[in-house]
Amino acid sequence: ETGVTQTPRHLVMGMTNKKSLKCEQHLGHNAMYWYKQSAKKPLELMFVYNFKEQTENNSVPSRFSPECPNSSHLFLHLHTLQPEDSALYLCASSPFLAGDSYNEQFFGPGTRLTVL
């Protein structure tokens, strides 16, 4: 596989379920990101990891828990979600060279999440 992959592509879960989203990048990048895309709202940054360390948590509720075991894999653990959390969740990666303005982000296809 090439680029950024995400699994599953579609997920339906109840409010009491626990599930995880997985992202994998095959680009040799050092930074990975989670974004949320809701209807009629701009894409929102959720979390940033650089060299496996979380560097940003954009005021995301604790029912979303990220995990980055290595620079190629990123997970988003979900528990006790609300119906308003239904959205497209996108993962991205970038080289992240400190101080380099050429830090192009590449996105995966996303996971379409529906919370019932």
Place this chain on the structure above:
Amino acid sequence: KQEVTQIPAALSVPEGENLVLNCSFTDSAIYNLQWFRQDPGKGLTSLLLIQSSQREQTSGRLNASLDKSSGRSTLYIAASQPGDSATYLCAVSGGADGLTFGKGTHLIIQP
């Protein structure tokens, strides 16, 4: 807090026309600006990245410009084709963090 605005929100033009999509941002302290394309239900495809020190970038029929001091960027699409129909997103980076996105321009190219 950085805010990104894209105008127009939607655009429908006949095939073959040249068109311009606009993006503005409130904080000029950016590292770079990226233009993306998103097809319905899909992820984002990076089209062009303009570093803060650059004025424009070109790829095929696409040309993006950046005026950092005025907080503006434009995406010019030449000789539009039906396959160009998609939502175009503008996003800016403030450095060691993620991107701030606009709401996008939904483009339809009529055959």
